[in-house]
Amino acid sequence: GIQVEQSPPDLILQEGANSTLRCNFSDSVNNLQWFHQNPWGQLINLFYIPSGTKQNGRLSATTVATERYSLLYISSSQTTDSGVYFCAGIYGNKLVFGAGTILRVKS
Amino acid sequence: GAGVSQSPRYKVAKRGQDVALRCDPISGHVSLFWYQQALGQGPEFLTYFQNEAQLDKSGLPSDRFFAERPEGSVSTLKIQRTQQEDSAVYLCASSSGLTTDTQYFGPGTRLTVL
Numbered sequence: 001g002i003q004v005e006q007s008p009p010d011l012i013l014q015e016g017a018n019s020t021l022r023c024n025f026s027d028s029v030n031n032l033q034w035f036h037q038n039p040w041g042q043l044i045n046l047f048y049i050p051s052g053t054k055q056n057g058r059l060s061a062t063t064v065a066t067e068r069y070s071l072l073y074i075s076s077s078q079t080t081d082s083g084v085y086f087c088a089g090i091y092g093n094k095l096v097f098g099a100g101t102i103l104r105v106k107s
Numbered sequence: 108g109a110g111v112s113q114s115p116r117y118k119v120a121k122r123g124q125d126v127a128l129r130c131d132p133i134s135g136h137v138s139l140f141w142y143q144q145a146l147g148q149g150p151e152f153l154t155y156f157q158n159e160a161q162l163d164k165s166g167l168p169s170d171r172f173f174a175e176r177p178e179g180s181v182s183t184l185k186i187q188r189t190q191q192e193d194s195a196v197y198l199c200a201s202s203s204g205l206t207t208d209t210q211y212f213g214p215g216t217r218l219t220v221l
Contacts, residue, residue: 004149030207041196043150043212086149093163093206094140097149 002027002091006098013077013105021072021101023087031090032063034072037100038083046072046085077105109133111213113199119219120189128184128216132201139182140210141174142198150198155206156182189220 003026013019023032034046047054047061049070054061058077063070070087082105088095112131120126132139138157142150143166153172155163158179167174171190176182186193196215202208 033209035212040214041217042214043198045209045211048209088149090207093155094152094166095142095150095200095210096152099149 002096004098006101010102015107018075023070025068025089029089033088035086079105079107081105113213113216117217125187128197130182130199136201136203138202140200141184144196191220194220
């Protein structure tokens, strides 16, 4: 089946640091989304990014569809950025999620 | 409404009981999805509706799981004769049109089967 791999699995940052999260997918995706799951379990949409680069404040994402990967950049991290970050590729009728990256930002 | 809502937020069931989980999608959204998220894992697809038609139920783990969306709006996921392995968070998502559109998720229902 389709595989979506995320790295690193865990990341601890000091507040103010920058980070890059990676998502590799085993087959071509129709589209790709990045989510932040907050401590209460809510999946918050960050980016819908089939290709190219998008920016939203301190976050930006780049998807290179031909090479089957996507990157999420977090700059000047804050404690409120803590949580689990998921990427998910749209295959047919469904989103296929990676296992997530657990991010902890320390003050 | 402004977002996807789900109820109840928490459900505790004794093994063997039937449960029903409700999802209210964003108003006007054609597509509705159910996902199951086990502890420490990413969500996994269960089923997909386009309006009232269930077009994909390939992710339902057993015939104890049943979903419906009779009027093309609210959806109910029913689990019969619950087992401990059914304990998980059940997430509902909706999108405005095609399955390739952005999916917006509800807060989930955390089901614990004792």
